[in-house]
Amino acid sequence: MLKQEQLDAIAQQITRCRVCRRRKIGLPVPGEGSPEAEVVFIGEAPGKTEAVTGRPFVGRAGKLLRQLIKEAGLLEEKVYITSPVKYFPKHLTPTREEIEHGRKHLEEQLAIIQPKIIVLLGRVAVLALLKRAVAIAKEHGIIVEADDRRYLIAYHPAAPLHSPKVRAELLDDFKKLKNLL
Numbered sequence: 521m522l523k524q525e526q527l528d529a530i531a532q533q534i535t536r537c538r539v540c541r542r543r544k545i546g547l548p549v550p551g552e553g554s555p556e557a558e559v560v561f562i563g564e565a566p567g568k569t570e571a572v573t574g575r576p577f578v579g580r581a582g583k584l585l586r587q588l589i590k591e592a593g594l595l596e597e598k599v600y601i602t603s604p605v606k607y608f609p610k611h612l613t614p615t616r617e618e619i620e621h622g623r624k625h626l627e628e629q630l631a632i633i634q635p636k637i638i639v640l641l642g643r644v645a646v647l648a649l650l651k652r653a654v655a656i657a658k659e660h661g662i663i664v665e666a667d668d669r670r671y672l673i674a675y676h677p678a679a680p681l682h683s684p685k686v687r688a689e690l691l692d693d694f695k696k697l698k699n700l701l
């Protein structure tokens with residue numbers, strides 16, 4: 521089966537997944553981008569705009585993420601964007617259980633795409649894949665090798681919305697990606 525077909529099959533599973541849907545609102549947001557992506561960006565959970573469109577990172581933080589991807593010299597069409605939690609949580613911040621459950625779908629997506637580097641956008645993404653709490657302000661920009669994978673820790677793109685300093689730091693971190701490919 522082609523990688524795209526395998527990703528579509530996982531999107532179907534997410535659509536039907538009762539555990540994913542519990543205490544959530546709107547459409548499933550499985551992720552989008554190239555099945556051959558060398559870089560996968562992982563966020564937290566869909567927000568309101570994502571729940572209406574079914575697309576990841578299309579609200580304010582998402583627009584900034586897509587802008588910074590371009591500014592860092594990467595093509596949006598050549599990356600993949602997703603989150604550990606696949607539906608908009610009513611309670612906004614996903615629980616550990618929700619992150620743990622969503623990680624199973626996410627791991628399947630990563631096993632298909634096999635990116636060269638995974639960008640962990642914020643603490644929920646770090647918790648999901650590195651399974652530890654992190655102080656992003658201290659650890660952003662760090663490359664972590666774990667489980668035969670390479671990760672870059674970065675701010676969640678909602679963080680710089682009101683801080684030009686954090687925006688510049690996030691862009692600097694993204695600029696490291698090109699050298700890692």
Ligand code: URA
Nearest residue numbers: 563564565566576577
């Ligand atoms: N924020 C996230 O972390 N993920 C999305 O898909 C949208 C906003």
